[in-house]
Amino acid sequence: xxxxxxxxxxxxxxxxxxxxxxxxxxxxxxxxxxxxxxxxxxxxxxxxxxxxxxxxxxxxxxxxxxxxxxxxxxxxxxxxxxxxxxxxxxxxxxxxxxxxxxxxxxxxxxxxxxxxxxxxxxxxxxxxxxxxxxxxxxxxxxxxxxxxxxxxxxxxxxxxxxxxxxxxxxxxxxxxxxxxxxxxxxxxxxxxxxxxxxxxxxxxxxxxxxxxxxxxxxxxxxxxxxxxxxxxxxxxxxxxxxxxxxxxxxxxxxxxxxxxxxxxxxxxxxxxxxxxxxxxxxxxxxxxxxxxxxxxxxxxxxxxxxxxxxxxxxxxxxxxxxxxxxxxxxxxxxxxxxxxxxxxxxxxxxxxxxxxxxxxxxxxxxxxxxxxxxxxxxxxxxxxxxxxxxxxxxxxxxxxxxxxxxxxxxxxxxxxxxxxxxxxxxxxxxxxxxxxxxxxxxxxxxxxxxxxxxxxxxxxxxxxxxxxxxxxxxxxxxxx
Numbered sequence: 001x002x003x004x005x006x007x008x009x010x011x012x013x014x015x016x017x018x019x020x021x022x023x024x025x026x027x028x029x030x031x032x033x034x035x036x037x038x039x040x041x042x043x044x045x046x047x048x049x050x051x052x053x054x055x056x057x058x059x060x061x062x063x064x065x066x067x068x069x070x071x072x073x074x075x076x077x078x079x080x081x082x083x084x085x086x087x088x089x090x091x092x093x094x095x096x097x098x099x100x101x102x103x104x105x106x107x108x109x110x111x112x113x114x115x116x117x118x119x120x121x122x123x124x125x126x127x128x129x130x131x132x133x134x135x136x137x138x139x140x141x142x143x144x145x146x147x148x149x150x151x152x153x154x155x156x157x158x159x160x161x162x163x164x165x166x167x168x169x170x171x172x173x174x175x176x177x178x179x180x181x182x183x184x185x186x187x188x189x190x191x192x193x194x195x196x197x198x199x200x201x202x203x204x205x206x207x208x209x210x211x212x213x214x215x216x217x218x219x220x221x222x223x224x225x226x227x228x229x230x231x232x233x234x235x236x237x238x239x240x241x242x243x244x245x246x247x248x249x250x251x252x253x254x255x256x257x258x259x260x261x262x263x264x265x266x267x268x269x270x271x272x273x274x275x276x277x278x279x280x281x282x283x284x285x286x287x288x289x290x291x292x293x294x295x296x297x298x299x300x301x302x303x304x305x306x307x308x309x310x311x312x313x314x315x316x317x318x319x320x321x322x323x324x325x326x327x328x329x330x331x332x333x334x335x336x337x338x339x340x341x342x343x344x345x346x347x348x349x350x351x352x353x354x355x356x357x358x359x360x361x362x363x364x365x366x367x368x369x370x371x372x373x374x375x376x377x378x379x380x381x382x383x384x385x386x387x388x389x390x391x392x393x394x395x396x397x398x399x400x401x402x403x404x405x406x407x408x409x410x411x412x413x414x415x416x417x418x419x420x421x422x423x424x425x426x427x428x429x430x431x432x433x434x435x436x437x438x439x440x441x442x443x444x445x446x447x448x449x450x451x452x453x454x455x456x457x458x459x460x461x462x463x464x465x466x467x468x469x470x471x472x473x474x475x476x477x478x479x480x
Contacts, residue, residue, distance in 0.1 A: 001028065001030070003477050006031035014070045018070070028069055032116050032164060033051060036163055038477050039161045042139065044154075045148070046120075046158060048117050063109065065227065068111075070113055070114065071114050072113035072168070075151075078200075078211065079104050080105060081101050091336045092324050092337055093324045094134060102197070102200060119152075120132065120153065125150070129147040129394070129395045130150045138153045139392070141161040141475040142160070142183065143437075144475065145392060146182070148179055149179030150395075152214060156187075156214050157183060162472070167213060168211075170209060171187075171212070172208050172210075172421060178384065178385055180431070181441065182390075184473070186429070189427050190229070191210075191451075194229050195210060205313065206312045207424060210421070223246070239450050243453065254457040259293045259379045262295070267411065269386055271383060274441050275387065278383060282430070300365070304362055306404065314351065314403050315351050315355075315356055317348055340400070341397060366419065370423045382444045385442070386414065390413060426452045426455055429444050
């Protein structure tokens with residue numbers, strides 16, 4: 001299969017070609033490997049090519065799932081497959097191997113996906129750029145001097161560059177939506193409890209962490225959620241089941257929606273003119289499509305919330321680092337952890353149980369405030385990030401910073417996403433705008449709790465009105 005043909009299709013389309021026997025899974029694998037060889041040396045998105053594993057999957061025959069034979073990449077964080085190394089982006093965890101699949105990895109396999117490799121991630125996902133010391137920086141295919149975002153930056157760069165149509169990611173503060181915005185892709189953060197974290201965790205980051213994918217098309221995201229959502233035995237909670245498959249929602253236009261529009265961040269950090277232009281453009285498009293757009297927003301004590309999120313992130317990171325250190329027999333120090341990571345881990349280790357309880361109380365207060373706001377609005381439209389794709393090196397974990405200062409620094413660039421990890425609501429970044437320099441500028445739509453269906457319906461309507469999947473960056477598998 002020629003790369004031009006391979007890159008014309010999304011994952012649903014490739015699976016349909018396989019079902020119709022117009023292409024074989026082996027041909028798709030060859031196209032993916034060719035794409036990796038062509039672009040990965042320039043963007044460093046794929047850190048581990050698992051060709052032998054992929055060929056073994058094809059030899060055994062992938063299951064007859066919705067994505068049978070479609071090549072896939074997994075982010076090197078949280079999700080793991082038995083026998084495949086996972087580093088978590090860290091020298092401390094380098095080469096770690098789990099004996100079993102996570103539930104999500106097993107569901108990806110049952111869907112018929114063929115894992116071809118692992119994608120780059122910042123150390124423990126603790127950054128909004130993907131520049132780990134262990135594997136080096138992932139570069140944005142739209143501009144190689146710029147970041148692809150984080151923490152799912154390797155997956156986003158791989159999808160944007162045409163290596164695969166869809167790739168795994170996760171989101172504990174914006175890690176699906178931020179890379180999607182910076183790379184011109186669609187990224188949906190599902191509702192808390194929609195996709196199981198079994199068996200390793202009941203919840204991640206006190207409910208802030210979720211799993212899903214980054215894709216070029218809306219239907220790939222919807223179909224993938226259909227293939228992977230639902231609880232596992234022992235889950236502490238799960239999202240209410242959808243009324244119908246999410247893929248079916250795309251066949252129906254949304255009713256007239258009442259959409260709140262906010263150009264400003266609660267934190268008060270400045271928002272660039274490009275990002276304001278993107279959100280205003282999206283608002284006009286929504287109005288043209290028949291929706292009501294009203295300028296409105298909510299507020300809360302941002303300093304208190306940042307402190308609470310720092311407590312949760314630092315406590316979790318300290319636990320992960322201590323577990324790796326004990327399990328692998330490696331000391332926690334500058335030889336194994338980046339400077340900021342080490343500072344955050346030390347801070348987290350010194351926290352008290354009461355500190356965590358105070359953080360959870362703050363989460364509840366903010367969630368009540370935001371939840372009340374959404375009683376009057378179907379969605380909130382904001383920029384996804386506060387600036388266009390930023391240069392590599394701006395978020396440098398080798399510079400010493402106190403933990404709260406570090407997270408304030410990160411979220412000065414990305415102030416709109418993390419609150420919806422706190423509330424558990426679904427939110428998506430949609431690639432509707434490119435600036436005069438040809439860089440993608442995503443916009444975020446947040447919806448009511450457990451209402452991915454309405455988000456998907458609106459996303460499909462926006463995609464039809466303003467198609468984006470055919471836009472290709474300068475560094476792409478089909479480029480000469």
